[in-house]
Amino acid sequence: MTRTSRAQMVLSLVAIAALVAMPWLVTSDYYVNIATQIVIAAILAMSLNVLVGFGGMISLGHASYLGVAAYLTIYLTSHAGFGPLAGALAAIAATTVLAMLFGYLALRASGLGFLMITLALGQILWGIAYRWASLTGGDNGLGGPVRPHPFGVDLMNPTAFFYFTLIFLAAAFWLISRFVQSGLGQSLQGTRDQPRRMRALGYNVWLIQWLSFVFAGFWGAIAGLLYAYYNQFVSPQTLHLTTSAEALLMVIAGGTGTLFGPIVGAALVVILKNVVSAYITRWLMLLGIIFVTIVMFMPEGLVPGTRRLRGIMRKSQGSPTTQALPVTEERPT
Amino acid sequence: MNFWVIQGLNGLAFGSLLFILASGFSLIFGLMRIVNLSHGAYFMLGAYVGLSAIDAGVNFWLAILIGGVAIAVLGAIIERFILRRLSGQPLAQVLVTLGIAFIIADACVWMWTGDPRPVPMPSELTGAFRVQHLAFPIYRLFVIGVAFTLAAALWFLLERSRLGARIRAGVDDLSMARAMGIRTSILFSVVFCLGSALAGAGGVLAGPILSVYPGLDTDMLPLALVVVILGGIGSLLGALIGSLIIGLIYSYGQALFPDLAYVILFLPMVLVLTLRPTGLFGRQAI
Amino acid sequence: MTAPALEITGLHRLFGGLPAVRDVSMQVPAGERRLLLGPNGAGKTTLFNLIAGDFPPSRGEIRIFGQNVTKKTAEQRTHLGMARTYQIITLFAANTLLHNVVISLMGLRTLRFNPLSDIRRQKTLWEEARATLAVVGLEHLADRRVADTSYGERRRLEIAMAIAQKPKLLLLDEPLAGLSADERRDVQHLLQAIPRDVTIIMIEHDMDVALAFADVITVMHRGRIVVEGNRADVVADPKTREVYLGH
Numbered sequence: 001m002t003r004t005s006r007a008q009m010v011l012s013l014v015a016i017a018a019l020v021a022m023p024w025l026v027t028s029d030y031y032v033n034i035a036t037q038i039v040i041a042a043i044l045a046m047s048l049n050v051l052v053g054f055g056g057m058i059s060l061g062h063a064s065y066l067g068v069a070a071y072l073t074i075y076l077t078s079h080a081g082f083g084p085l086a087g088a089l090a091a092i093a094a095t096t097v098l099a100m101l102f103g104y105l106a107l108r109a110s111g112l113g114f115l116m117i118t119l120a121l122g123q124i125l126w127g128i129a130y131r132w133a134s135l136t137g138g139d140n141g142l143g144g145p146v147r148p149h150p151f152g153v154d155l156m157n158p159t160a161f162f163y164f165t166l167i168f169l170a171a172a173f174w175l176i177s178r179f180v181q182s183g184l185g186q187s188l189q190g191t192r193d194q195p196r197r198m199r200a201l202g203y204n205v206w207l208i209q210w211l212s213f214v215f216a217g218f219w220g221a222i223a224g225l226l227y228a229y230y231n232q233f234v235s236p237q238t239l240h241l242t243t244s245a246e247a248l249l250m251v252i253a254g255g256t257g258t259l260f261g262p263i264v265g266a267a268l269v270v271i272l273k274n275v276v277s278a279y280i281t282r283w284l285m286l287l288g289i290i291f292v293t294i295v296m297f298m299p300e301g302l303v304p305g306t307r308r309l310r311g312i313m314r315k316s317q318g319s320p321t322t323q324a325l326p327v328t329e330e331r332p333t
Numbered sequence: 334m335n336f337w338v339i340q341g342l343n344g345l346a347f348g349s350l351l352f353i354l355a356s357g358f359s360l361i362f363g364l365m366r367i368v369n370l371s372h373g374a375y376f377m378l379g380a381y382v383g384l385s386a387i388d389a390g391v392n393f394w395l396a397i398l399i400g401g402v403a404i405a406v407l408g409a410i411i412e413r414f415i416l417r418r419l420s421g422q423p424l425a426q427v428l429v430t431l432g433i434a435f436i437i438a439d440a441c442v443w444m445w446t447g448d449p450r451p452v453p454m455p456s457e458l459t460g461a462f463r464v465q466h467l468a469f470p471i472y473r474l475f476v477i478g479v480a481f482t483l484a485a486a487l488w489f490l491l492e493r494s495r496l497g498a499r500i501r502a503g504v505d506d507l508s509m510a511r512a513m514g515i516r517t518s519i520l521f522s523v524v525f526c527l528g529s530a531l532a533g534a535g536g537v538l539a540g541p542i543l544s545v546y547p548g549l550d551t552d553m554l555p556l557a558l559v560v561v562i563l564g565g566i567g568s569l570l571g572a573l574i575g576s577l578i579i580g581l582i583y584s585y586g587q588a589l590f591p592d593l594a595y596v597i598l599f600l601p602m603v604l605v606l607t608l609r610p611t612g613l614f615g616r617q618a619i
Numbered sequence: 620m621t622a623p624a625l626e627i628t629g630l631h632r633l634f635g636g637l638p639a640v641r642d643v644s645m646q647v648p649a650g651e652r653r654l655l656l657g658p659n660g661a662g663k664t665t666l667f668n669l670i671a672g673d674f675p676p677s678r679g680e681i682r683i684f685g686q687n688v689t690k691k692t693a694e695q696r697t698h699l700g701m702a703r704t705y706q707i708i709t710l711f712a713a714n715t716l717l718h719n720v721v722i723s724l725m726g727l728r729t730l731r732f733n734p735l736s737d738i739r740r741q742k743t744l745w746e747e748a749r750a751t752l753a754v755v756g757l758e759h760l761a762d763r764r765v766a767d768t769s770y771g772e773r774r775r776l777e778i779a780m781a782i783a784q785k786p787k788l789l790l791l792d793e794p795l796a797g798l799s800a801d802e803r804r805d806v807q808h809l810l811q812a813i814p815r816d817v818t819i820i821m822i823e824h825d826m827d828v829a830l831a832f833a834d835v836i837t838v839m840h841r842g843r844i845v846v847e848g849n850r851a852d853v854v855a856d857p858k859t860r861e862v863y864l865g866h
Contacts, residue, residue: 058424060431105603108610112368112423116558119370120602123555127595134592181737183730190711190722197709200671202697202726202784215734241551245431252428285439291432295425296418 012260020166023159032158038270039165040226043172045250045262047219052248053256054180055212056192058115060244061122064102065217067239069095069224071129071142074234078144087146091228092221099217103210122244129236141235146228155229165226172219177259179215188212242284246273249287252294335467340588341581346473346542348580349480353535354553355560355572356487357528363504363567364524366423367416370430372532373554374437379404379533380545381445384452393455397537404533405526412525417518434550442547452540472541479538483531484573491569500524504567556583559598563605565615574613622685624649624788624818625670630679632669639665640676641842647835649684649787653820654833656853658863661839663822664706667790670820671703672696683788697726702786704777706793706822710765716776717761720748723780748783755779755809771802778809789813791821795828803828830854838862 018025019039023032048062069091077087106117129136136142147155155161179185187208190198195205228234237243246269254265272290276283358372383400387393411433419425458475461468491497499520502510511517536545543549560579564571578601586594605612625647632640640662647653655663669676672693681689688696711719721744725731730741738744752758755775760768765776774794781789794810795803807828813819823829830836836853838846840862846853853859 058427105606108606112362112366112427113562115424115427116368116562117602117606120555120558120562121599123551124559124595124598124602127555127598128593131595132592178737179734181739182735183725183728183733183738185734186722186738187725187731193711193713194709196673197705198722198726199693200697200703200705201723201780202694203731204692204694208731211732211734241555242435245435248428282439282443284435285443288432288435288437288439291435292415292429295428295432296415 012263015260015263023162029158032162034270034274036158036162036165036230037274038267039162039169040223040230041247041250041266041270042263043169043226044220044223044247045254045266046172046176046259047216047223048247049251049256049259049262050176050179050188050212050216050219052251053258053261054185054192055188055209055216057110057209057213058248059106059118060115060241060248061102061106061118061120061125062216062220062247063239063241063243064118064122064125065095065099065220066224066227066243066247067125067129067234067236068098069221070228070231070234070238071136073225073228074142074144074146074232075135077146079142084146084148084150088148088225091225092218095221095224096214096218099214099220100210103213103217107206107210107213119241119244122239123241126236126239126241129239136236139236141233143233146232148229161230165230168222168226172222173259173263176219180259184208184211242287245291246287249291249294253290336588338467339469340584342469342473342477343588344581344584345577346476346580347584348577349477350535350539350542351553351556351560351580352480352573352576353483353531353538355557355564355576356483356569357531357535358557359561359564359566359569359572360487360500360524361528362561364500365416365521367430367525368423368427369528370427370554371411371434371437372430372528372557373550373552374434374441375404375408375529375532376536376539376553377545377550378407378437378441378536380452380536380540380549381441381450382533383537383540384445384450384545387453393453393537397534400537401530401534404536405530408529409522409526412522416525417521434554438547438550445545447547449544449546451544452537454541476538476542480573480576484569487569496523556598559602561612563601563612565612568612568614571612571614621649622682623647624651624684625820626682626685627670628680628682630666630669630681631677632665632674633677638842640669643679643839643842643844645837645844645847647818647820649818650816651818652832652834653818654829654836655820655822655839656829656836657839660841661862662842663839664792665842666839667703667792667820667822671701671790694726697784700787701790702781702784702788703790704781704792704794706796708773708777710773710776710780712766713764715762715764716752716757716768716772716779717745717748719765719776720751720779720783721745723783724748724751727784751779751783752776754782754812756805771798771805774798774802775806775809778806782813787817789817789819791819791823793822793824795823795825807832 019035022035026032044062044066048059051057051059051062072091072094073087076082076090077084082090102118102121105121106114109117130138132138147161149155153160155164187198187203191203191205191208198205227238250265250269251262252265253268254263255261273283276286354372354376358369361367361369379400382403383396386396386399391399415429415433416426419429454472458472461470462474491501499510499515502513502515503517503520507517556579560572560575563578564575579598582597582601583594586597623646625645627643627645630640630643631638643666655666657663668674670681672688672691672695676689679689680687683696683699683701686699688699711722721738724744724747725738730736730738749758749761752761755778757772757775757779760772765773768776774797778791778794781791795806798806803825810819810832821829821832830850833850835847835849837844838853838859845862846856846858848856
C-alpha cells in the first residue's frame with residue numbers, strides 16, 4: 001500500500017503547480033523543452049515503478065517499450081502512410097503485444113533470472129534496430145515529421161506540446177494510482193511481499209505478475225509515443241541497455257514505494273543529464289557512479305519515506321542455500 | 334558447401350570466444366549468485382590493456398597474460414570492497430556491477446578514444462590451413478583449440494581438484510559448505526578473480542578477430558547472458574554447448590541475413606525458456 | 620456416501636536423494652479432526668506442503684473431496700475449499716491486521732483481477748474482515764500494523780486469515796507453537812468454535828490440547844505412518860513410545 005506522508009503531498013502539489021505554471025514563469029523555449037522531457041521521462045519511470053516498486057520485479061529492459069513504440073510511431077506515420085491517430089494506436093497496440101510476449105518469457109524466471117532475461121531481450125531488440133538498417137535506418141535512426149495537430153492545435157509550439165504531454169502525465173498518474181489501489185494492484189503488492197502466502201490464499205501469482213507487466217509495458221509505450229512526437233526521431237540508442245538503466249535510476253533515485261517518487265527521479269535524471277552534457281561528455285561514467293553510490297549508500301532513494309528498495313534488494317532469489325524447500329516457483333504442468 | 338564450412342568455422346571460433354567469456358560469468362553466477370553485469374566491460378578493458386601492452390612492444394602471449402592479470406586484480410578489488418559489502422543482497426550486487434560497467438566503459442573511451450582498434454595477430458598464427466579449396470585461418474583454429482583446452486582445464490579443476498570440490502560444495506549448498514569449514518570468502522575471491530581473468534584474457538585473445546571498440550562490452554554481455562540462459566546455470570558443459578550454438582547461429586545468421594542476425598538470436602532463447610526453463614543442462618531454475 | 624475430505628495414496632517425496640515422505644496413504648473423512656504427530660524430521664510439514672500444493676509429489680496421488688489435485692497448483696486447491704496456516708510467520712508485516720484479512724478474502728473473489736476499482740471502497744469486504752477479526756478476538760487491533768503486534772496476536776491472525784475464506788478443509792501447522800498458557804487457551808477455544816463440518820488436519824506438539832482436540836491421530840516417523848487410530852489406541856500402542864523415546 002502506498003503511504004504518502006503529508007510533506008510529500010504538499011511538495012508534490014507545489015511541484016505540480018510549478019509544472020503547470022512553468023511556461024509562464026519561464027521565457028526560454030529551452031526550459032519548456034526540458035520540462036517536456038521530464039514529463040515524458042516521468043511517464044516511463046512511473047510505468048517501470050509498477051514493476052519495480054509495486055511488483056518487486058527489477059527489469060533492465062524497460063526501454064524496449066519506449067523504443068519500439070517510438071520506432072513504430074515514426075515508421076507507421078511517416079513511412080507507411082498511416083494517419084496520425086491510426087499510427088499512434090497501432091504503435092501502442094503492437095508494443096503492448098510485445099510486452100505480453102516479453103512478459104511471458106521473462107516470467108519463466110524470477111528475481112535474477114527475470115532481470116537477465118529482460119536485459120537480454122532488450123539488447124536483442126537493440127541489435128535488431130542497429131542491424132536491420134533497411135527497416136530502422138540502422139545507426140542513422142529513423143526520423144519523420146510526426147508531431148500531430150489534434151483539432152488544429154499546432155503542437156510544434158513548445159508550450160502547446162508541453163501541455164499536451166502534461167495531459168498524458170495526468171492520465172498516467174491517475175490510472176496508475178487507481179491501479180495501485182485496485183484489486184489487481186493490491187494483489188501485485190501482496191505478491192511482491194509474500195508470493196508463497198499469496199498462492200496459498202488463492203492468487204495466481206504468475207497471472208498477476210504478467211498482467212502487471214503488460215500494464216507497465218503499455219504505459220512505457222505511451223512514453224514512447226510522446227518521445228517520438230517530441231524528438232521526431234528515434235535511434236537504436238533508445239533501445240539500449242543504458243536507456244533501460246537510466247529509467248531504472250529514475251525509479252531508484254526517486255524512491256520506489258510511492259507514486260511521486262518516479263516523477264522526482266525523472267526530473268533529477270533529466271536535469272542532471274542536460275546539465276552534465278553541457279559541460280562534460282562523461283555522462284555514462286557519471287551514470288555509473290550515481291548507480292554505485294545510490295545502491296551502496298542510499299538504497300532508500302532520495303525521496304524520504306520509502307524503504308522498499310532495500311527490502312527488494314535483500315530478497316535472495318533462487319539461491320539453493322537460502323531455500324529450505326525447493327522451488328516455490330515450480331509450476332506443476 | 335564451402336560457405337557452410339567456412340561460416341561454421343567462424344561460428345565455432347566466435348562461440349569459443351563467447352565460451353571464454355561465458356565460463357567466467359557462469360562460474361561467478363553459479364557460486365556467488367552474482368549476475369556480474371561488468372563482465373562484458375572486463376572483456377573490453379582486458380582487450381584494451383592487452384592492446385596497449387602490444388603497442389608498448391610486448392609480445393602477444395605476454396599481452397594475454399597481462400590482460401588477464403590486470404582484470405583479475407581489478408576484479409579482486411571490486412569483489413572485496415564493493416560486492417562483499419552487499420553480500421546477501423543479490424539485486425543490489427547486480428545494479429552495482431551495472432554501474433561499474435558504465436564507469437569502465439566510459440573510462441575506456443576516455444583513455445583509448447572512440448576509434449575501433451584492431452589487435453595485431455601474433456605472427457606465428459597468421460595465415461591459413463589449406464585443405465582442398467578451403468582456407469581455414471589458423472588463428473581461428475587456435476582460438477577453438479583454446480576454448481576446448483580451457484573447457485577441459487576447467488572440468489579438471491572442478492571435478493578433480495580440491496579447489497574444485499570446494500567450489501562445487503559451495504554451489505550446492507553454501508551454508509553447509511561454510512559449516513564444514515570451507516573458507517567461503519577466500520573461495521569467492523578466488524572464483525571472482527578467475528572469472529575476471531578469463532574475461533580479460535579472453536578480450537585480448539578476441540582482439541585479432543573482433544577488434545576492440547567502444548560497445549564491445551554491450552555487444553558481448555547479452556550474448557553471455559543468452560548462453561547462460563540457454564546452457565543452464567552451474568553447468569560447464571551447458572556453457573560450452575550454449576556458446577557454440579550461439580556462435581554458430583550468429584555466424585550463419587550474419588552471413589545469410591545480415592539484417593536479421595539478431596532476430597535469429599531470439600529463437601533459441603524463446604525455445605529454451607518456453608520448453609526447458611532450466612536450460613539445456615541446468616539443474617536449477619534460473 | 621460423500622467423498623473423504625482428503626485421500627492420499629502412496630505419496631512419496633524425495634529431496635535430492637532423501638525421502639522425506641515415504642509411501643504415505645491416508646484417508647480423512649469430511650468433518651474429522653485429525654492430528655499429525657511425530658518427532659522433528661518425521662515428514663509432517665513436508666506432507667502438509669504436499670497436500671497444500673507447494674510442490675508436487677515424486678509419486679502418488681492426492682484427492683480433495685474426491686477431486687484429483689495431484690497436478691493442481693496451490694492456488695487451484697485453495698479454490699476447492701482448502702486453507703492453511705504456516706509455522707513461520709508469512710504475514711504482510713507492513714500492513715494492518717484488517718488489510719491482511721482483506722487480502723485473504725480477496726483471494727477467492729474476482730476483484731483480485733480488477734485494475735480499476737479502489738478496494739478501499741469495497742465496504743462489504745472490510746466489514747467481513749472486521750467480523751473475522753472479531754471471531755479471533757483481534758478486532759481491537761484491526762488498524763494496527765502486523766509489525767507492531769505480539770507473537771500470540773500474529774498466530775491468531777494466521778488463523779483468522781485461514782478461516783476468513785470459510786474453508787472446508789483446514790490445515791493448521793503448529794497453531795499453538797510459542798504461545799503462553801493463556802494464549803494457548805484462547806486459541807484452543809477458537810479451534811473448538813470452528814464449525815463441525817470443517818475438516819481440520821493439525822500438526823501440533825502440545826500434547827494435551829492436541830489429544831483432546833483430535834478424533835483420529837496419525838503418528839509419523841521417518842517419512843512413514845507408523846500408528847493411526849483414536850487417542851486411546853495411539854497412547855496404548857508401543858510403537859508410539861518407540862517413536863518418541865527410541866525404545
